[in-house]
Amino acid sequence: MKLSVQDLNSHYGPAHILFDIALEVGEGEVVALLGRNGAGKSTTFRSIVGLVKQRTGRIVFEGKDVSDQPTHAIVKGGLGYVPEERRIFTDLTVEENLEVGRQPARPNAPTWTREKLFTLFPNLGEMRSRQGGRMSGGEQQMLTIARTLMGNPSLVLLDEPSEGLSPKIVEQMVDAILTMKKEGVSMLVSEQNLHFAKLISDRAYIIERGRICFSGTMSELDARPDIRDAHLAL
Amino acid sequence: MAFYFVQFLTGLASAASLFLVASGLSIIFGVTRIVNFAHGAFYMLGAYVAFTLTERFSGAIGFWGGIVAAALIVAVIGVLVEMVLLRRIYHAPELFQLLATFGLTLMVEDLVVLIWGPSDLLGRRAPGFKGAVDFFGQNIPSYDLFLIALGPLVLGLLWLLFQRTRWGVLVRAATQDRDMVAALGVNQKWLFTSVFAVGVFLAALGGALQIPRDAVHHAMDLRIIVDVFVVVVIGGLGSIIGAFVAAVLVSELNAFGILVFPKISIILVFLVMAAVLIVRPWGLFGKAEAPARRTPGLTVNPWRPLTSNERLAAIAALLLAAALPLISGNYALTVGSEIAIFVIFAASLHFLMSVGGLASFGHAAYFGLGAYGVAFLAKMAGLPMIPSLLLGPLLGLAGAAIFGFFAVQLSGVYFAMLTLAFAQIVWSVAFQWVSVTGGDNGILGVWPEPWAASPSHFYWLSLGIAALSVAALRVIVFSPFGFALRATRDSPLRGEAIGIDGKRIQWTAFVIAGTVAGIAGALFAYLKGSVFPDNLGISLSVDALVMVLLGGVETVSGAIVGAVVYKALNIWLVSQTDLSKLVLGSFIVLIVVAFPKGIVGILETLRHRRRSDAPKPAVLGIESAE
Numbered sequence: 001m002k003l004s005v006q007d008l009n010s011h012y013g014p015a016h017i018l019f020d021i022a023l024e025v026g027e028g029e030v031v032a033l034l035g036r037n038g039a040g041k042s043t044t045f046r047s048i049v050g051l052v053k054q055r056t057g058r059i060v061f062e063g064k065d066v067s068d069q070p071t072h073a074i075v076k077g078g079l080g081y082v083p084e085e086r087r088i089f090t091d092l093t094v095e096e097n098l099e100v101g102r103q104p105a106r107p108n109a110p111t112w113t114r115e116k117l118f119t120l121f122p123n124l125g126e127m128r129s130r131q132g133g134r135m136s137g138g139e140q141q142m143l144t145i146a147r148t149l150m151g152n153p154s155l156v157l158l159d160e161p162s163e164g165l166s167p168k169i170v171e172q173m174v175d176a177i178l179t180m181k182k183e184g185v186s187m188l189v190s191e192q193n194l195h196f197a198k199l200i201s202d203r204a205y206i207i208e209r210g211r212i213c214f215s216g217t218m219s220e221l222d223a224r225p226d227i228r229d230a231h232l233a234l
Numbered sequence: 235m236a237f238y239f240v241q242f243l244t245g246l247a248s249a250a251s252l253f254l255v256a257s258g259l260s261i262i263f264g265v266t267r268i269v270n271f272a273h274g275a276f277y278m279l280g281a282y283v284a285f286t287l288t289e290r291f292s293g294a295i296g297f298w299g300g301i302v303a304a305a306l307i308v309a310v311i312g313v314l315v316e317m318v319l320l321r322r323i324y325h326a327p328e329l330f331q332l333l334a335t336f337g338l339t340l341m342v343e344d345l346v347v348l349i350w351g352p353s354d355l356l357g358r359r360a361p362g363f364k365g366a367v368d369f370f371g372q373n374i375p376s377y378d379l380f381l382i383a384l385g386p387l388v389l390g391l392l393w394l395l396f397q398r399t400r401w402g403v404l405v406r407a408a409t410q411d412r413d414m415v416a417a418l419g420v421n422q423k424w425l426f427t428s429v430f431a432v433g434v435f436l437a438a439l440g441g442a443l444q445i446p447r448d449a450v451h452h453a454m455d456l457r458i459i460v461d462v463f464v465v466v467v468i469g470g471l472g473s474i475i476g477a478f479v480a481a482v483l484v485s486e487l488n489a490f491g492i493l494v495f496p497k498i499s500i501i502l503v504f505l506v507m508a509a510v511l512i513v514r515p516w517g518l519f520g521k522a523e524a525p526a527r528r529t530p531g532l533t534v535n536p537w538r539p540l541t542s543n544e545r546l547a548a549i550a551a552l553l554l555a556a557a558l559p560l561i562s563g564n565y566a567l568t569v570g571s572e573i574a575i576f577v578i579f580a581a582s583l584h585f586l587m588s589v590g591g592l593a594s595f596g597h598a599a600y601f602g603l604g605a606y607g608v609a610f611l612a613k614m615a616g617l618p619m620i621p622s623l624l625l626g627p628l629l630g631l632a633g634a635a636i637f638g639f640f641a642v643q644l645s646g647v648y649f650a651m652l653t654l655a656f657a658q659i660v661w662s663v664a665f666q667w668v669s670v671t672g673g674d675n676g677i678l679g680v681w682p683e684p685w686a687a688s689p690s691h692f693y694w695l696s697l698g699i700a701a702l703s704v705a706a707l708r709v710i711v712f713s714p715f716g717f718a719l720r721a722t723r724d725s726p727l728r729g730e731a732i733g734i735d736g737k738r739i740q741w742t743a744f745v746i747a748g749t750v751a752g753i754a755g756a757l758f759a760y761l762k763g764s765v766f767p768d769n770l771g772i773s774l775s776v777d778a779l780v781m782v783l784l785g786g787v788e789t790v791s792g793a794i795v796g797a798v799v800y801k802a803l804n805i806w807l808v809s810q811t812d813l814s815k816l817v818l819g820s821f822i823v824l825i826v827v828a829f830p831k832g833i834v835g836i837l838e839t840l841r842h843r844r845r846s847d848a849p850k851p852a853v854l855g856i857e858s859a860e
Contacts, residue, residue: 049417051413051417070416070421071413071416071417072416072417072419072420072422073421075416075417075418076421083414083417087411087414089407089410089411089414090410091406091409096403096406096407097407099400099403100403100404100407100415101418101419102400103419147418151418151419
């Protein structure tokens with residue numbers, strides 16, 4: 001098992017946000033975490049990488065309990081995180097943004113170089129010295145993913161990669177994610193867009209009001225339109 | 235012509251050290267978001283250590299090696315400070331960081347005197363730069379030429395460091411988004427420590443390079459820090475180029491101001507700063523940033539007016555205090571009057587800082603202006619006591635109205651730096667304008683009239699005015715104006731959105747606080763019978779901050795308790811030890827690290843917990859839900 005989360009509970013100040021979250025990602029698997037706005041997807045990701053400090057529960061990554069480690073140590077261990085808000089360093093150029101993410105190669109994960117990433121995201125290759133703040137939303141989204149890949153992660157938490165992107169860019173994003181999967185990167189991808197999730201994932205969890213309320217393969221989810229309508233439809 | 239050119243070069247030479255210190259402050263602020271008040275102290279330490287090393291080791295290698303070694307040694311001290319102290323307060327509200335580093339400054343001032351003695355030290359001339367260059371009959375020290383070349387050189391090196399190294403890229407990334415850098419696997423702790431080390435190295439180098447030009451003394455920290463604050467406010471906090479340009483600008487203004495307007499040379503820099511702030515509040519090269527992060531609350535205890543029982547208790551306490559003359563002698567009554575006056579002063583700062591969210595580091599300016607106002611009226615205009623007491627604080631009001639107008643354009647650390655700079659300007663005027671203020675000799679013979687002259691009568695007068703002032707401020711806190719002020723403090727944007735003119739509300743609050751401080755100062759002048767520049771000095775401003783902090787920033791009545799406890803402790807301490815700055819500094823650091831809620835805050839938490847044992851109070855370092 002690549003990642004296993006058990007009994008995860010998180011708080012923002014006095015507010016209890018996540019309740020007993022349990023989920024797993026297998027080796028080489030792409031798993032979707034589906035849910036509406038405010039269901040707790042981003043908080044789950046932020047809790048896994050330790051950006052939410054008020055959390056309890058066990059987070060086991062590659063067989064090691066990382067729940068007590070600080071964020072940078074968890075990420076350095078090979079667990080990459082792509083935040084929903086993108087959080088590009090707007091004053092830095094594309095190449096400098098990538099440099100911030102650079103980590104040494106890892107034996108159990110594919111190794112990424114700038115050149116390799118520029119073939120994965122050709123748009124980025126054409127604007128190497130452009131400032132992050134002068135890029136379109138889609139380009140920024142690609143840059144965040146590329147930046148995280150520079151750390152040669154074996155697992156990536158991808159928070160709403162399709163959000164706010166044009167259909168054409170979404171297509172490129174699907175291709176990129178499938179390439180990453182083929183290279184051997186495991187992924188946990190949060191999504192609101194069921195169609196997008198179906199194109200990329202093997203399995204799915206549905207989260208609602210901070211609780212996991214469904215877990216199964218994509219075809220199992222297809223067989224349950226009632227669940228889809230109750231938790232995902234707008 | 236040649237004379238002016240030489241004057242220009244002298245200005246450029248002074249700019250070198252100023253730039254080194256200011257760029258260090260900017261770099262540290264950029265990443266850690268801490269305005270390091272102790273930066274002046276590191277500058278001073280650099281000079282002292284360099285003095286010792288260059289005296290010890292002879293020759294050119296001894297000198298230049300000593301300068302660099304001094305900067306390195308002080309950088310190591312800086313690293314220790316960062317690891318032991320700053321790491322504990324990165325998540326604390328800005329005010330606490332400013333105060334802790336200020337406490338550190340106080341400690342260093344006393345330690346320096348302990349180690350190197352109180353007298354000025356004259357360092358060696360720099361080997362190879364001992365002479366002067368002749369320029370059309372004017373002499374330019376060749377060391378000045380060296381410094382002139384050094385400034386741009388350091389600027390270039392810093393540029394390379396930040397643009398061309400991985401460390402520089404990481405630092406620039408962290409300046410923008412610290413959490414994201416951590417989320418990419420970079421250990422922020424060491425990044426912060428290394429940034430702090432570089433910043434302190436620059437400050438110490440700036441100090442060490444001053445020894446061939448200037449005497450080393452134990453007040454050089456405050457002198458440079460005020461200039462540095464002016465530089466970073468003009469240049470833009472976080473911008474190295476801005477620090478360079480502003481350092482040159484400020485140094486040239488100083489160099490030529492003396493020639494052109496000898497009387498108002500100090501005010502000239504202030505005028506330029508004010509002009510820059512009106513046009514570009516974030517400085518010439520700074521970036522207009524999103525409003526600074528809100529100061530997170532330490533506790534979530536909603537404020538409420540006193541219940542009728544508590545009102546009775548307050549009146550009982552007041553009556554008890556009024557009964558003091560029945561049991562104690564004249565000395566205790568004089569101390570009592572002083573404490574009552576400081577209750578007024580602390581309450582006025584509390585109003586500005588806790589209710590208004592504007593932590594002023596120069597509140598003593600308005601206290602002192604009130605005192606000088608009384609002294610002018612009583613001594614020069616010959617007015618009797620009551621009109622003087624009533625009109626004197628108007629000088630505090632006027633000062634607060636002028637400075638407050640500029641200060642409230644800023645917030646957070648910029649506000650703190652600006653208020654400190656203003657206070658320092660008022661102090662310099664009081665100190666330099668000897669014909670009016672008497673300079674260092676002050677104005678003597680401001681004695682109360684016979685009806686108020688006896689210690690018990692003056693005590694009752696002070697106590698009465700204190701009670702009225704505190705009550706008036708409390709009424710304002712719970713008035714619609716007070717609500718608007720707190721709304722602006724907590725969320726300026728939302729306040730604007732419901733039609734509150736935030737800047738005007740804050741300006742009004744600044745004027746109210748300045749006036750009340752002026753009232754305290756007016757009484758103080760009569761209590762002491764004299765007025766001195768120290769009545770508007772930095773240490774008095776810090777005293778007031780510590781009183782509020784000690785009582786509890788986030789409580790309504792903390793200032794009163796804090797003033798009483800602190801003033802009593804202070805009077806006792808000064809009678810006990812010569813190292814009062816060291817003790818006071820350690821005390822401030824201790825409060826910030828260990829008891830950030832203050833006395834009243836702790837009591838309230840305990841009472842709250844007893845009343846309802848369930849809800850845990852949210853603690854320091856709370857994650858904001860944004």
